[in-house]
Amino acid sequence: MLSAFNSQKFRFWSFVSMALLVFVHAYNLNENYLQPWTMPHEPLTFTTFTEYWLANGLFRFRIPMLFMISGYLFAIGDTKLHKQRVGKRVRTLLYPYLIWSAVGLLLTYVLELFPYSRNVVDATHMMQISDHTKLLHQYQWYEVLARWIFFPVSYQLWFIRVLLIYNLAYPAIRWCVLHPMVRWIFFSVVILLWIATFGSILFEGEGLLFFSLGVWLQKKNFNIDVANKWLNPNLWGIVFISVSVIKTILAFQSYFNGIEPVLLFMHKIVVLSGLITVWYGCNRLVKFFMGKRWFVWLSAFSFMIYAVHAPLVLYATKAFMLEMHHFNGYRMFIFILLPIILIFLAIIKAAILRKGFPKLYSFLTGGRGLQ
Template identity: 70%
Template sequence: MSIDRMLSAFNSQKFRFWAFVSMVLLVFVHGYNLDLNYLQPWTLPGEPLSFTTFTEYWLANGLFRFRIPMLFIISGYLFAMGDSKPYKERTGKRVKTLLYPYLIWSAIALILTYVLEFFYFGKNIIIATRMMQIDNTRTLLHQYHWYEVLARWIFFPASYQLWFIRVLFFYNLAYPALRWCVTHRIAKWIFFSFAVLAWLATVGIVFVEGEGLLFFSLGIWMQKTNFDIDKPGKWLQPVYWFIVFVALSVVKTLLAFLPHFNGIEHILLLCHKIVVISGLIVAWYGGNAMVKYCMGKAWFVQLTAFSFMIYVLHAPLVLYATKAIFLYIDHYPGYRLVTFIVLPLCIIIFSIGFGYLLRRYLPAIYSIVTGGRGL
């Protein structure tokens, strides 16, 4: 194993840039508003092909899907750089930066949902989302038993995006074992074979899932082996992968709207995984000019400080707001595509503005709810 290197100034900017962009893209993915709006790699839209359905599916379940793997790679790489600090100290810090914000924002989402259910309009929104449905007869948080509320708070947040920091916390706890697995001469082949299979199978449970396990571990491996993150190797040229990225995402989208046939889900799954990999390569190695331009603007750098606020605030707000809007504008042409574009932008602006005001006037609270980020 070679000597660990420090992060260059430009790569530090790239990590910050892609963390911010990934959070922004996440809002648009969760703003997907077709009839079947729970997206899996193999999801079939269940409605005819149109400009709106193609655009939303192509973006939300195609071009934008590299964002979570990107965040896991960044997290693994950065965590692996801190080996000079004691394990106990690092895990203790993770309680503050991950576990506390997870519990706080999960509770806030439940409180918001509970309050909305007191109002007729709000109750209809909650029912329409079916997000709180727990069985065939109970669709509201008010109908939960206390232990079901507790389970929602800890394991199945109404802020559904929080699954990322939940599993990230446990990967951080397991870091010594993961580091050994990805750097040991023999173990790394066995481990990555398992991790790739888990990712391809889209395995997911409460504490461990395939996507995070593979890409967090990949980030550790890249840092520990001094993998060249500055220049692409022969097989990582972004120009070629850009063609794969765009072309296959279009093919996957069109396939999703074709009449169903045996094996369509497996084809969509394979296309999805290749699109994710190609998207990562294109973004990291092909986006340097964009990174330099954006991170050269002081106002953009200031916005990146609120990545976490965008992450924790946007859901379930984007889902509730979408259902509320649709109750009023569903008779206007193009209302779904307009909502898909405009609503996430509004929520991103709101999250940044709220974060700015909270940081300025209540910095102690801001520090707690963000785990000390963006100060």
């Protein structure tokens, strides 16, 4: 069973991870599609360093954290039939995925009806699939269908899609992580996929590794309350901060050709050290905030923050960039203020829906955040 404090930690880090996701998606440097090896190709300034360091460094533990929590919690429910659990996942994962993917398409369609917002959508290149098809209005019906099911405009939904796949494959994953002869081979392959940043429509290396690790931690009754000597958060915290800073500087300076594999390897160190640091080293922070009624209330809306913020954050960022580019410090202003606005708008919307239309709210969120 999950201890009361770890239940609070799971809820705390789920909320924090969702909030940080909005900031990462508000990243607005020239090379704005972030990969572990992304190099900004612009001067190193306070703004560019801060945005890259946070969005492609310190905040990158969040998705592995969510996958690990998901794997751990799913493994706890082994007393139920897998078929029964899969049926529940259709309601909690598949339905919200299809609903919010459709919402993203509808938002884009509406924005394209007006000249100004159509130009904003066009400027993001979000909908471009060819030289002649740059807007949703130019899509064929089958291209709209593919967008809805496989390539959501609400791009954050990839997490739900692959999580559903891992839930479906849970019996096989559990067997692999528990079978003595298979476990080492399985984790070796998955770690290689993670290091290589492998990804596809149905599964990718990072999610599979940390979901499987969450399953293993639960099944082996690994101590997630107290760090052992190999998981000292003070030491890993030094690694976390120092490697993320060095990686950021290297990404801007491009000291030598072929630096991308170095940035990739350092990125993986940052992710791993960040997970250990925040999980074992931030217990006082968790206790403080989870002891506040207002924060516990806010944390119930994690999913709505996740579902609502994109593609709105992309369109809003582009609109602000087009309007504010002549102001000093406009990129940092957008990076900090816009996510805060969107997070609170999502919370207000969620609170109104939950109070006024609880059944609709439950359907939209897959039954999450009702308390």
